[in-house]
Amino acid sequence: MKVAVTGANGQLGCCLRNILNDEVVFLSKEEMDITNEYETLDVIRDMEIDLVINTAAYTHVDRAETEKDLCWSVNEKGVRNLSQALERRNGKLIHISTDYVFDGLKKEPYVEENETNPLSEYGLSKRGGERVLLHSNINGVILRTSWLFSPFGKNFVKTMVQLMSQNDEIRVVQDQIGSPTSALDLSKSIETLISTKFPEKTEIYHFANSGYCSWWDFATEIKNNLKLSTVIVPITTDELHQTAKRPAFGALSSKKFENDYSFKIQSWQSSLKNVLKEIK
Ligand SMILES: NC(=O)c1ccc[n+]([C@@H]2O[C@H](COP(=O)([O-])OP(=O)(O)OC[C@H]3O[C@@H](n4cnc5c(N)ncnc54)[C@H](OP(=O)(O)O)[C@@H]3O)[C@@H](O)[C@H]2O)c1
Numbered sequence: 344m345k346v347a348v349t350g351a352n353g354q355l356g357c358c359l360r361n362i363l364n365d366e367v368v369f370l371s372k373e374e375m376d377i378t379n380e381y382e383t384l385d386v387i388r389d390m391e392i393d394l395v396i397n398t399a400a401y402t403h404v405d406r407a408e409t410e411k412d413l414c415w416s417v418n419e420k421g422v423r424n425l426s427q428a429l430e431r432r433n434g435k436l437i438h439i440s441t442d443y444v445f446d447g448l449k450k451e452p453y454v455e456e457n458e459t460n461p462l463s464e465y466g467l468s469k470r471g472g473e474r475v476l477l478h479s480n481i482n483g484v485i486l487r488t489s490w491l492f493s494p495f496g497k498n499f500v501k502t503m504v505q506l507m508s509q510n511d512e513i514r515v516v517q518d519q520i521g522s523p524t525s526a527l528d529l530s531k532s533i534e535t536l537i538s539t540k541f542p543e544k545t546e547i548y549h550f551a552n553s554g555y556c557s558w559w560d561f562a563t564e565i566k567n568n569l570k571l572s573t574v575i576v577p578i579t580t581d582e583l584h585q586t587a588k589r590p591a592f593g594a595l596s597s598k599k600f601e602n603d604y605s606f607k608i609q610s611w612q613s614s615l616k617n618v619l620k621e622i623k
Contacts, residue, residue, distance in 0.1 A: 344393045344394055345391055346363070348370065349375060350371075350372070350398040350399030351398075352371050353399070353400075354491060354496030354526055357493070358495060370386065384431070387431075388428070388431065392429075392434060395434065397437065397438045401416075401465070403465075404587045404589070405585055406586075407463065408463065408464050414465060415471065418471060422436075426475060435481060437484045437533060439487075440472065440486065441465075441488065442522070442551075443593065444473065445466075445593060451596075455547045455549055462589065464587065485546070486548050489522045489523075489551050490521045492525060494621040495526070498526075503565045504619075506573075507562075507566055507573040511574065513576070514577075516583060517557045518579050518591060520591065520592045521593040521594055522553075522594045522595050524611065527617075528614055549599065550597050551597055552609055552611035552614050553609065553610045559577045564615060568615065568616060
């Protein structure tokens with residue numbers, strides 16, 4: 344089975360390079376732009392790809408409110424192009440999605456069966472991509488994750504490490520709750536999916552490190568691990584004036600994945616320690 348990863352130079356793409364074997368093909372946007380129907384068909388056919396791990400996405404949550412066409416083109420049409428190309432080869436698709444498909448009104452972690460109700464253009468377009476896969480003729484997995492961090496790409500942990508090393512005081516949001524997730528742990532879950540049993544019909548799974556917290560708690564844990572003295576001032580979402588709405592509570596329950604794949608998921612605090620060691 345020949346496996347390809349899209350969005351190879353993104354955060355998750357870089358983590359997968361560290362985890363998956365050498366036979367996997369890594370495709371950057373330049374090598375395969377998933378918004379281009381014909382290029383996607385040609386690459387998947389010519390390289391004889393049987394399974395795609397789609398990490399390619401438009402991920403600028405605020406900018407998506409004004410760049411709607413581009414956002415939908417990558418997050419929805421891109422999934423359609425991949426599904427159509429894979430259908431010709433009887434191939435499979437693992438598609439990465441997000442907690443932003445939920446409205447955040449729940450008070451306990453979201454499970455796969457919960458109703459979606461995205462609040463932003465990014466969330467709507469990611470749900471659009473999920474729908475395309477669910478209604479396609481190929482076999483796939485929708486893997487929803489949240490608050491990714493790793494030594495690669497742009498993410499909250501790297502931003503905080505930099506800000507805390509340069510400032511005596513920073514301001515961080517306290518009223519958005521989520522499940523911080525190591526993109527390296529997520530990569531291991533993807534390796535497990537492709538090396539053990541692939542579902543016989545398209546399934547949705549949640550994968551996040553266990554536990555949940557606010558961005559302020561997350562920043563404080565980073566500060567304590569690094570033994571820094573930066574003052575972290577808690578602020579509200581309203582004070583941030585973000586263009587796009589975010590779910591106030593987006594924690595994900597990964598019990599279904601843990602049970603189906605006998606996969607032990609670490610707490611976000613323990614995975615954070617491992618990632619901070621690598622960043623240092
Ligand atoms: N980061 C998070 O906190 C988070 C949370 C929940 C879910 N997710 C989901 O997890 C997945 C991976 O996220 P990530 O953090 O790795 O995102 P990322 O770092 O922004 O990487 C996305 C990659 O996709 C590429 N890309 C954009 N448009 C493309 C196109 N038309 N064709 C091919 N590649 C294209 C980007 O290339 P350019 O940079 O050159 O545009 C980038 O390399 C995404 O599906 C995202 O929605 C992320």
